[in-house]
Amino acid sequence: MKIAVWILADYKHQIGGGFALYDKFIQQIDNYDFSPEIEVCFIGQNSASNYKFKKRYTQLKFFGSLSNSLFSPLQKLFARFSHRIGLLNRFQKSILNSENIDLIFYPVQGFRKIGNFPFVVSNWDTGHKASYAFPELAMNYSFNYRDKWYSKDIFKALLVFAESVAGREELIYYTHLNPDRVKILPLFPGGVVDLQVDKIIQEEKLSHLKLSAGKYFFYPAQFWAHKNHYNLLVAFKQVVKEYPEFQLVLTGSDKGNKKYIVESVENLGLTDNVLFTGFIDNETMLALYSNAAAMVMPSFLGPTNMPLLEARLLHCPVLCSHLPGHKEIMQDGAFYFDPANAVEMANQMIKVLNDHERLGLLEKARTSINNSKFSTEYALAKLNEHFIHLQAIRKAWGKSDKIF
Incomplete structure (x- = not known):
């Protein structure tokens, strides 16, 4: 069976954790030796x-060899709207059939580009129903787009890959998908954990940001409302009362909520203690993880979040919201809190500054790594297993254009 993994040309580093996960996954799939009966390509x-x-890699070109020169703008325009135009959709299907592709794997959730062609898709969350009605989940077009996908389009997938047991249960609960069609393809850390950055370079990175090792908390997250920066600031204000030399480092790009968070920092009197770095490179990210007092993840939205895995592998203590997916990942290797309870959050931040508590937590985190299925190696093995399982289903019929 021949499976094509869909490549998104406009998926950018600034997207944050979603890109880091996607980018590493694509590279790992490219290097992985799948079972002999499975042929994997990219499209x-x-x-x-x-x-x-x-x-x-096969590019679906609408203008043949001219796509990369004179007709490049039209190629991009047609690509953008091809799923809405029947003629273009049929043309792309003809290329897929000429390449003898049986199935498309879309590794990003809520995305399907070619209609009436067999596919499987990843799923990370059903946040518009599982979490609170944050602007990015419930306002403008966001809720309707998500609701259409989860009430209709996702049912057209042969299989859906959830990133955890908690994610699988959440997806089935809110969509009523047939449980046999929802498989687990576990979350794994991004490429930052694979870097080797000399300690001297790490020190230079911290010095450039005017930070001291062990004297700051780190939160790598874009500025969405659901990321819960505000309650983290309220908690951190309590920490600063006892540890005025500590700083809070906030990385990530603005998704509409940064101005409010900057104003909140000023209103809370934390201007000298909060550092906004903007988007940073992976070497700086590694330095921040490796030298932080702790990584704090107060997100309201799960079921899981990749920074927990990255922090754990880089020996950074983890404090996080008590979401079921977080507990599934970290087990006893994190300090948990109610993300709506700033006092509880502050108490955990202060607790981790105690050397005995910190060392005990890191030891438990090391144990949880040894027992963890949230690794690239395990995810690829499961992907191979799911592809093999799909053969008996997909081979029940021939080329798609002969049926639809």
Whole structure:
């Protein structure tokens, strides 16, 4: 069976954790030896020049060899709207069939580009129903887009890959998908954990940011409302009363809520203690993880979040909201709190500054790593297993255009 993994040409580093997960996954799939009966390739609508694939990449070109020169703007325009235009959709399906592709794997949730063609898709959350009605989940077009996907489009997938047991249970609960069609493809850390950054370089990175090792808390998150920066600031104000030399480092790009958070920092009198770095490179990210007093993840939205895995592997203590998915990942290797309770959050932040508590937590985190299924290696093995399982289902019929 031949499976094409869809490449998103416009998925950018600034997207944050979603890109880090996607980017590492694509590279790992390219290097993985799948079972002999499974052939994996890549497909997309643009050049994907940022990757040097070992496996075959096929670009769905609407203008043949002219797509990369004179007709490049039209190629991008057609690619953007191809799923809405029947003629373009049929044209792309004809290319898929000529390549003998049986199935498309979309590794990003809520996304399907070619209609009436067999596919499987990843799923990270059903936050518009499982969490609170934050602006990015419930306002403007967001809720309707998500609701259409989860009430209709997702049912067209042969299988859906959830990132955890908690994520699988959440998805089934809110969509009533057939449980046999929801498989676990576990979350794993991004590429930052694979870097080797000399201690001297790490010190230079901290010095550039005017930070001292062990004297700051770290929160890597874009500025969405659901990321809960505000309650973290309220908690941190209590920490600063006891530890005035400590800082809180906030990384990530603005998603509409940063101005409010900056104003909140000023109103809480924390201007000298909170550092906004903006988007940072992976070397700086590693330095911040490796030298922080702790990584704090107060997000309201789960079921899981990738920074927990990254912090754990980089020997950074983890404090996080008590979401079921967080507990599934970290087990006893984190200090948990109610994300709506700033006092509880502050208490955990102060607790981790005690050397005995900190060392005990790190030891438990090391134990949880040894027992963890949230690794790239395990995820790829499960993906291979799911692809093999799909053969008996997908081979029940021939090329899609003969049926639909």
